[in-house]
Amino acid sequence: MLTLNINGASKELDVTPDMPLLWALRDHALLTGTKYGCGMAQCGACTVHVDGQPIRSCITPVGSVAGKAITTIEGVQSTAAKAVQDAWQTLNVPQCGYCQSGQIMSAVALLEKNPKPTDVDIDQAMGGNICRCATYPRIRAAIHQAAKTLG
Amino acid sequence: MKQGHAGQAIPHDSAIRHVSGTARYVDDIPLPLNTLHAMVGTSTCAAGHITQLDLSAVKSSAGVKAVLTLDDVTGHKDIGPVFPGDPLLSTGEILFYGQPIFVVAADTYQNARRAARKAKIEYTPQTPLLDVKQALHQQRFVRPTHIFGQGNAQAAIQAAPIQLHGEQYIGGQEHFYLEGQVSLALPTEEGVMVYSSTQHPSELQKLVAEVLHLPIHAVTVEMRRMGGGFGGKETQAAQWACLAALLALKTQQAVKLRLPRADDMSLTGKRHPFWNQYTLGCDEEGKILGAMIQVVGECGYSPDLSDAIVDRAMFHSDNAYYLPNAHIVGQRCFTNTVSHTAFRGFGGPQGMMIIEQAMDDIARRVGKDPLDIRKLNLYQEQQTTPYGQTIEYFVLPSIIEQLEYSSDYWQRREGIKLFNQTASHVKKGLALTPVKFGISFTAQHLNQAGALIHIYTDGSIHLNHGGTEMGQGLNIKVAQVVATEFGVDIERVLISATRTDKVPNTSPTAASSGTDLNGKAAQQAAQILKARIAECIATEYQVPVESVEFVNNQVRYLGGALSFAEVANLAYLHRVSLSSTGYYKTPLIHYDRKAGKGRPFFYYAMGAAVSEVQIDTLTGEYKVLRVDILHDVGTSLNPAVDQGQIEGGFIQGMGWLTTEELMWNQEGRLLSTSPATYKIPAISDTPPVFNVALLKDHPNGVATIYHSKAVGEPPFMLAISVWSALRDAISSLSHYKMSPRLDTPATPERVLRAVLESRAHNP
Numbered sequence: 005m006l007t008l009n010i011n012g013a014s015k016e017l018d019v020t021p022d023m024p025l026l027w028a029l030r031d032h033a034l035l036t037g038t039k040y041g042c043g044m045a046q047c048g049a050c051t052v053h054v055d056g057q058p059i060r061s062c063i064t065p066v067g068s069v070a071g072k073a074i075t076t077i078e079g080v081q082s083t084a085a086k087a088v089q090d091a092w093q094t095l096n097v098p099q100c101g102y103c104q105s106g107q108i109m110s111a112v113a114l115l116e117k118n119p120k121p122t123d124v125d126i127d128q129a130m131g132g133n134i135c136r137c138a139t140y141p142r143i144r145a146a147i148h149q150a151a152k153t154l155g
Numbered sequence: 156m157k158q159g160h161a162g163q164a165i166p167h168d169s170a171i172r173h174v175s176g177t178a179r180y181v182d183d184i185p186l187p188l189n190t191l192h193a194m195v196g197t198s199t200c201a202a203g204h205i206t207q208l209d210l211s212a213v214k215s216s217a218g219v220k221a222v223l224t225l226d227d228v229t230g231h232k233d234i235g236p237v238f239p240g241d242p243l244l245s246t247g248e249i250l251f252y253g254q255p256i257f258v259v260a261a262d263t264y265q266n267a268r269r270a271a272r273k274a275k276i277e278y279t280p281q282t283p284l285l286d287v288k289q290a291l292h293q294q295r296f297v298r299p300t301h302i303f304g305q306g307n308a309q310a311a312i313q314a315a316p317i318q319l320h321g322e323q324y325i326g327g328q329e330h331f332y333l334e335g336q337v338s339l340a341l342p343t344e345e346g347v348m349v350y351s352s353t354q355h356p357s358e359l360q361k362l363v364a365e366v367l368h369l370p371i372h373a374v375t376v377e378m379r380r381m382g383g384g385f386g387g388k389e390t391q392a393a394q395w396a397c398l399a400a401l402l403a404l405k406t407q408q409a410v411k412l413r414l415p416r417a418d419d420m421s422l423t424g425k426r427h428p429f430w431n432q433y434t435l436g437c438d439e440e441g442k443i444l445g446a447m448i449q450v451v452g453e454c455g456y457s458p459d460l461s462d463a464i465v466d467r468a469m470f471h472s473d474n475a476y477y478l479p480n481a482h483i484v485g486q487r488c489f490t491n492t493v494s495h496t497a498f499r500g501f502g503g504p505q506g507m508m509i510i511e512q513a514m515d516d517i518a519r520r521v522g523k524d525p526l527d528i529r530k531l532n533l534y535q536e537q538q539t540t541p542y543g544q545t546i547e548y549f550v551l552p553s554i555i556e557q558l559e560y561s562s563d564y565w566q567r568r569e570g571i572k573l574f575n576q577t578a579s580h581v582k583k584g585l586a587l588t589p590v591k592f593g594i595s596f597t598a599q600h601l602n603q604a605g606a607l608i609h610i611y612t613d614g615s616i617h618l619n620h621g622g623t624e625m626g627q628g629l630n631i632k633v634a635q636v637v638a639t640e641f642g643v644d645i646e647r648v649l650i651s652a653t654r655t656d657k658v659p660n661t662s663p664t665a666a667s668s669g670t671d672l673n674g675k676a677a678q679q680a681a682q683i684l685k686a687r688i689a690e691c692i693a694t695e696y697q698v699p700v701e702s703v704e705f706v707n708n709q710v711r712y713l714g715g716a717l718s719f720a721e722v723a724n725l726a727y728l729h730r731v732s733l734s735s736t737g738y739y740k741t742p743l744i745h746y747d748r749k750a751g752k753g754r755p756f757f758y759y760a761m762g763a764a765v766s767e768v769q770i771d772t773l774t775g776e777y778k779v780l781r782v783d784i785l786h787d788v789g790t791s792l793n794p795a796v797d798q799g800q801i802e803g804g805f806i807q808g809m810g811w812l813t814t815e816e817l818m819w820n821q822e823g824r825l826l827s828t829s830p831a832t833y834k835i836p837a838i839s840d841t842p843p844v845f846n847v848a849l850l851k852d853h854p855n856g857v858a859t860i861y862h863s864k865a866v867g868e869p870p871f872m873l874a875i876s877v878w879s880a881l882r883d884a885i886s887s888l889s890h891y892k893m894s895p896r897l898d899t900p901a902t903p904e905r906v907l908r909a910v911l912e913s914r915a916h917n918p
Contacts (some may be wrong), residue, residue: 037176082343096799097174098173100332102383131839134835
């Protein structure tokens with residue numbers, strides 16, 4: 005049994021400390037918004053926040069995040085998150101949508117750290133989130149738009 | 156105010172769910188109690204026979220509930236979609252490295268995975284056949300050769316002032332849908348219910364039924380959305396569904412089979428690699444007089460869809476150019492690899508590449524700009540293709556003219572020439588390439604679709620059709636059609652999951668045809684219901700039926716109007732059926748395979764792109780600096796969706812031709828089995844200047860749904876401009892005298908080799 009702080013609530017999960025956080029979230033906390041893509045931290049589909057930092061939950065042992073604030077796509081609620089989600093919809097970013105939870109989590113973390121990112125900043129922060137539909141031009145535009153909304 | 160009708164750039168129907176993590180994919184479905192998890196055990200050689208199969212350690216592994224081999228299959232053992240050749244599990248013969256031999260179900264995913272590795276298998280291995288040219292030499296084909304043409308190519312080439320020859324190797328492509336292959340099977344009273352990430356629920360349903368030895372009606376398949384398909388889930392989702400269903404019936408428990416990423420990449424087919432060559436004759440101006448083209452697909456171990464894929468490569472080996480005398484040969488080679496399959500463009504891109512290479516080669520030979528050669532050879536109205544289809548509604552001359560202007564092609568050409576003369580190590584290249592892509596399944600019977608609409612008494616509309624949503628925006632477009640027909644806001648139309656028990660015997664969502672086919676079928680269903688309602692109103696209010704119209708969420712008639720909800724209830728009270736199917740089949744298309752003549756395509760979708768690149772001649776590294784695209788979607792049903800398909804298709808095509816390299820070792824084992832070793836484009840690969848526009852004021856000349864055009868595949872091939880621009884930059888090293896060979900993917904290594912070759916040619 006491990007106690008995790010997920011989306012602001014304390015949850016007791018029947019998991020071993022070496023289980024990847026992704027499986028604890030999906031199979032035990034039943035939060036399926038975070039996706040399995042590659043299982044080796046190379047695609048970004050499993051991105052969540054731990055104490056505000058974007059991390060790849062598929063390679064993060066759940067034991068290492070006990071006591072820390074874990075935020076998933078279901079619980080991301082900051083002003084930046086709202087701006088990103090709105091911009092994502094206005095600019096019609098998602099196609100198949102499968103990678104988009106991870107994209108949004110990375111974009112929110114970027115804007116919370118850097119409110120006016122350049123294209124280079126965006127490339128660096130988002131480079132580990134791949135999208136096979138290649139919605140990249142719109143991801144870039146949506147991050148700029150969200151930055152503008154946030155002022 | 157009309158909300159969400161055809162032509163409006165409204166968001167994807169799942170937009171809110173996509174951004175909030177609530178869009179449900181197969182792997183997200185809450186599982187029934189005691190669901191088992193399945194994993195396949197695979198071969199560790201690429202060719203040979205199994206001499207010993209010891210599964211005792213697998214069976215006794217923790218949590219294991221069932222282990223099955225082909226001997227446990229009571230129904231069909233072969234799941235070849237069109238032709239046989241795809242055993243569900245190995246027959247004892249090994250055809251490729253990673254071929255599934257057995258399947259195990261256990262209480263957890265981890266236990267299944269551990270158990271699958273415990274098999275003791277011995278083989279008598281054989282030397283695998285891995286080289287397409289060797290296969291060609293040995294005449295090892297999975298399907299017969301097909302040939303078509305017009306005029307007398309050989310005589311025309313011999314008589315021509317200039318003869319040219321070229322060859323190319325075109326690499327394959329991993330689909331890399333972010334959501335991998337996955338199926339969930341639940342035993343039911345009569346058979347099995349399958350949730351699968353598939354582009355072809357009906358075929359999957361049939362194959363599951365055949366494997367289980369059940370009638371098709373005992374199997375139901377549901378598909379809400381895929382996390383990407385791109386062709387990789389047209390036929391190759393079926394194996395995992397069949398195995399999950401087999402285990403579900405055996406154990407009478409729900410079974411989920413989700414491939415780990417490395418298995419997904421090793422065990423499923425890819426875009427076909429091709430080896431192509433041309434011999435052509437042209438005049439001194441560069442006009443083609445005759446061409447002989449050979450396209451050879453590397454198909455892997457079985458036919459799968461390779462017959463149609465190589466056909467489509469042949470149908471596109473002319474791309475947009477008139478070949479007055481042509482002889483086109485298409486061959487389908489066997490190799491000991493996974494069975495290569497559908498992938499956006501379906502062979503078309505690989506076929507187009509050979510004629511685009513020829514265009515560049517002619518330009519270097521006659522000393523002209525490649526764009527001039529492309530324009531010189533461009534089709535004109537009423538000319539015929541090598542397979543006998545007449546060119547109609549040919550908008551490419553207009554597209555190219557507009558794009559030359561909007562992209563500043565000629566001014567930039569001069570600037571680049573100047574730059575290349577002065578820059579020492581960095582060279583720039585520019586290319587404009589067109590796309591003419593035939594729309595329709597080349598297998599005629601697939602060009603049909605069905606839809607189902609219910610109207611409930613509160614006026615809400617339930618829409619179902621045979622197409623599948625994989626991100627291309629099919630569902631929202633079809634819903635827009637239905638909203639337009641009924642004159643209601645789109646919110647009134649609920650799009651529901653594709654299910655084989657709602658619309659039967661459907662075609663795969665493929666060949667870019669999803670909206671063309673299902674949009675028309677849904678339109679027909681809506682029109683049937685409108686006619687019934689109009690008749691009901693005419694009788695009730697004693698007005699002419701022609702006076703009834705469906706506008707602004709109302710049904711109006713001579714002297715009155717009712718809300719759509721009131722009308723629905725009225726119709727119900729008058730015992731009018733508020734449910735209808737709709738059906739559509741594409742007219743005019745036919746192809747006589749024996750004669751190699753016909754009209755395989757209802758129409759062509761067209762577009763063109765200008766790409767500018769910069770290469771470092773010391774390292775072979777390069778950047779794409781700017782891309783301008785003008786693409787023809789007829790009258791767009793949804794410009795936001797269409798433009799997204801163009802942007803994404805282009806970038807995906809660019810990945811295919813540049814960074815995405817499939818690597819097999821000498822034993823036939825795939826080495827590029829993860830995103831660490833297989834590089835699809837990332838955000839930093841997006842061209843810094845990327846101007847994408849839709850061609851205006853050109854409704855489709857044929858009667859498609861509201862005169863729109865298909866858009867899923869055609870933009871993929873616009874990326875050929877990047878490859879051609881790379882060749883242009885390299886050619887500058889020989890003062891544009893030499894056309895360097897540049898096989899794909901044009902990785903920096905290949906670019907560097909071409910640079911050295913081009914330099915060596917510089918006197």
